[in-house]
Amino acid sequence: MAGDHVPPTGAPSAGGASPRDGAASPRDGAATPADSGFMRLAIDQARNAWSVGEVPVGAVIVHQGRVLATGFNHPIGSHDPTAHAEIRALRAAAELLGNYRLVDCDLYVTLEPCAMCAGAIMHARIRRLVFGATDPKTGACGSVVDLMAEQTLNHHTAVVGGVLRDACGGLLSDFFAERRRRRAAERAATDADAARAAAQAAAQSPAGSGPQTPPATGIDVVFHDE
Secondary structure, eight states: OOSSOSOOTTSOBTTBOOOOTTOOBSSSSOOOHHHHHHHHHHHHHHHHHHHTTSOOOEEEEEETTEEEEEEEOOHHHHTOTTOOHHHHHHHHHHHHHTOSOOTTEEEEEEEOOOHHHHHHHHHTTOSEEEEEEOOTTTOTBTTSOBGGGOTTSSOOOEEEEOTTHHHHHHHHHHHHHHHHHHHHHHHHHHHHHHHHHHHHHHHHSOSSOSOOOOOOOSOOOOOOOO
């Protein structure tokens, strides 16, 4: 997911310590030694999103132990509400394999998928999903809803959450903190410009605020009774 939201659960906060980097949430399975390496590649993709002004979420799809496709969040720049990191990576992987069913593929993403992305992951028959930070507002893999655990669906992707959660969540927290600082600076600059303009207008106005006497023309007009 990639909209404005509160910092993910995995992000460090003043209210308490977060789980250590690399620790996985109890889910369908434990993290493997390779998971951290692939998640670091997903974090690199998230940084690509930040570099173009997008919420930093990145994804990597692995096929038979090798990176097949990558994607980063880009809905603003592409004017596409579906252009989340997972969706872009799924599209690229399907094109490369010539099949939308990615049955032997694993997907790594820095933030817990939203409902849209979770649905696409299941539809693509992704074998295993590994995510970093949880999303308490829109997470669809256990935080808000758990589509992956819905027994009536015809495919069930194995899920591991919390891999490098501090790094993934910290990147998001830093992004939103920097954006808040930038917006505050922009507001301060706008207020300062308005104050300067008002001061200049006051300095250029004539002294006194009463009615002004029209300037003399130098011509005397005399009216005569006929």
